[in-house]
Amino acid sequence: MILYFTGTGNSKFVADYIAEKLDDETVSLNRIIKNKEKLICTSEKPYVIVAPIYAWRLPAVVEETIKEAQLNGCRKVYCLATMGENSGNADKYIKKIITDKGMTFAGYIGIAMQNNYLFMEKMPKPRDASKALHNIIPKLEKISLAIKNNEALYKDDRTLFAAFMSGAVNAGFNRFMVKKQELKADDDCVSCGKCAELCPVNNIEMQEGKPVFTGNCCGCLACLHHCPKKAINVKNQTQDKGRYICPDYHMWKFKNK
Numbered sequence: 001m002i003l004y005f006t007g008t009g010n011s012k013f014v015a016d017y018i019a020e021k022l023d024d025e026t027v028s029l030n031r032i033i034k035n036k037e038k039l040i041c042t043s044e045k046p047y048v049i050v051a052p053i054y055a056w057r058l059p060a061v062v063e064e065t066i067k068e069a070q071l072n073g074c075r076k077v078y079c080l081a082t083m084g085e086n087s088g089n090a091d092k093y094i095k096k097i098i099t100d101k102g103m104t105f106a107g108y109i110g111i112a113m114q115n116n117y118l119f120m121e122k123m124p125k126p127r128d129a130s131k132a133l134h135n136i137i138p139k140l141e142k143i144s145l146a147i148k149n150n151e152a153l154y155k156d157d158r159t160l161f162a163a164f165m166s167g168a169v170n171a172g173f174n175r176f177m178v179k180k181q182e183l184k185a186d187d188d189c190v191s192c193g194k195c196a197e198l199c200p201v202n203n204i205e206m207q208e209g210k211p212v213f214t215g216n217c218c219g220c221l222a223c224l225h226h227c228p229k230k231a232i233n234v235k236n237q238t239q240d241k242g243r244y245i246c247p248d249y250h251m252w253k254f255k256n257k
C-alpha cells in the first residue's frame with residue numbers, strides 16, 4: 001500500500017508510478033490529515049511512504065500521522081522521499097517511528113525532483129518541468145524492482161552537517177518559518193476557494209469570499225502553487241518566481257508514449 005503526502009504533486013507522481021509497477025493501491029495522507037482521521041489500514045504488500053522533504057526531514061504532519069497510524073498486515077515499510085537536492089537525516093527519524101511501531105524498516109531513498117520551495121529559485125515552465133520528469137524514471141524503475149523483489153533500499157544522497165540540519169535547523173524552521181508563514185491573497189483572488197479545499201491542515205478559511213490564513217501552516221505551499229490567479233504570495237518574496245505543479249503521472253505517461 002502506497003501512502004503519499006504531497007503539496008505540488010511530485011510525491012503523488014512517484015506514488016502513482018510505484019503503485020502501477022507494484023500493482024498496488026495508493027492512499028492520500030492529505031485526505032486523512034484534512035479529515036482529521038486516524039490512518040487505519042491493512043495491506044498484504046509492503047507499505048511504501050512517499051512524501052516530500054521539508055527542511056531535511058519528512059513533514060511534521062506526515063511523521064505525526066504515521067506515528068499514530070494503525071498499519072495491519074504486512075510488517076515491512078519503505079520510505080521514498082521526493083526532494084530538491086538532499087534530505088539530511090530524514091531516514092533516521094522515519095526509521096525510528098517505524099521500528100517503534102514494531103515494524104521492519106526496509107529502507108529509504110531520496111528522489112531529486114523540481115524543488116518547489118520557490119523562495120530560492122524560479123520555477124520552470126510547465127513544458128520544461130514535464131520534460132525533466134523523464135530523468136527520474138530509471139531510478140523509479142530500479143526502486144519498483146527492488147521493492148517487488150523484497151530487497152532493501154539504500155539512501156544515496158548526502159547533506160553536510162546532516163544531524164544539525166535535520167535536528168536544530170528543522171526545529172527552528174518549523175517553529176519560525178512554517179507555522180506562521182506570512183501567506184496572503186491579493187486583489188487578483190477570484191474567491192474560487194481552491195486554496196482552502198487543497199490545504200491539508202485546514203489552515204485556510206474563506207471569509208467574505210477571501211482566504212484567511214489561520215496560523216497553522218504545514219509548509220506544503222499547495223495554496224500558493226495551485227492558485228489559478230497566482231494571487232497568493234509570501235510578503236514580496238514570491239511574486240516573480242512562477243509557480244509549479246507536477247503533471248499527473250497517468251496523463252504524463254499518456255502524452256509521452
Ligand SMILES: Cc1cc2nc3c(=O)[nH]c(=O)nc-3n(C[C@H](O)[C@H](O)[C@H](O)COP(=O)(O)O)c2cc1C
Nearest residue numbers: 007008009010011052053055056084085086115116
Ligand atoms: C517548506 C519546504 C521545505 C523544503 N526543504 C527541502 C530540503 O530540506 N531539501 C530538499 O532537497 N528539498 C526541500 N524542499 C523541496 C521539496 O522537498 C521538493 O520540491 C518535493 O519534491 C515537493 O514534493 P511535492 O510536490 O510532493 O509537494 C522543500 C520544499 C518546501 C515547500
